Amino acid sequence: MGLDDACHKGLKLVLGLGLSSTASEETTTTATDHRPKKKQYPTCLTNFPATNSSNLEPSLTLGLCGEIPKKMDVNFKGCGDNYQEAFHLSPQASPQSTTAVSSFSSGRVKRERDLSSDDQEVEASERVSSKISDEDEDGSNAARKKLRLTKQQSALLEESFKQHSTLNPKQKQALARQLNLRPRQVEVWFQNRRARTKLKQTEVDCEFLKKCCETLTDENRRLQKELQELKALKLAQPLYMPMPAATLTMCPSCERMGGVNDSVSKSPFSVASKPHFYNPFTNPSAAC
DNA sequence: ACGACGCCTCCATTTACGTCA
DNA sequence: TCTGACGTAAATGGAGGCGTC
Structure with missing residues (x-):
């Protein structure tokens, strides 16, 4: 799963710094070790369940999308020639x-x-x-x-x-x-x-989170810019001429037309609560 | 029910050893 | 060849969970 895919699945994104040790630790449980795992690795990459898309709010909460890529296998470098x-x-x-x-x-x-x-x-x-x-x-x-x-x-x-x-x-x-x-x-x-494996996995997870963070930062920046533009657009409209509901607006980033209400929310993070507003998380154009 | 004890795993840290400039 | 820095990995010590008595 590519990063873009991961970040545009329409799933709530939450940034939890750490590694997804739970999955790997499940696999390390043995017949003799039936204890619940007592300590998680200090930083845990929380894997949130996918939210119902109808509840989707582009909250821009930083984090991983519904599915973390399957553990990249860092366990084995190969066993050598012998x-x-x-x-x-x-x-x-x-x-x-x-x-x-x-x-x-x-x-x-x-x-x-x-x-x-x-x-x-x-x-x-x-x-x-x-x-x-x-x-x-x-x-x-x-x-x-x-x-x-x-x-x-x-x-x-x-x-x-x-x-x-x-x-x-x-x-x-x-x-x-x-x-x-x-x-x-x-x-x-x-x-x-196991410790070495975990360390490597932490490094891999860390890199992944860094990339995810960068992507979301860019996304945030883009949305802020979009908001500014929409505000400017609104100011340019005549005062007593609200735009008709059917007015088409354009996604500023990809210039794709979308049938949306022009309502501009007060917060850049709540704009998508309008049912048909361009939604960067469900609309692939967010990645474009 | 509760504490003592033994066994286990995990984790952080220490340290012996190999490599390289 | 010697040496010091550095990385790797084996080993240690402590914490805490679990089962048994």
């Missing part, structure tokens, strides 16, 4: 991945709750490898080390994220096992991935 390989990744697939796990050597693991008995086995093996890497670093390193995921690991995580942006515990366990990572690491990756 994507196919990733799906043949065995838990111990590459020396790299082993290294990656080993490199995660800062022993402090806070969330033991992640660890089922299976995980504890993994954890145990990780401790072994951690020990090895600690020896490499003379064992005195208390500072946390940061794991860098291998391409294969990232690709598989991406693919999994593509399928569902949140994981239930079983999926997490399975993925962790497959990637030879701890469930907590998988969880953290998904968390960060």
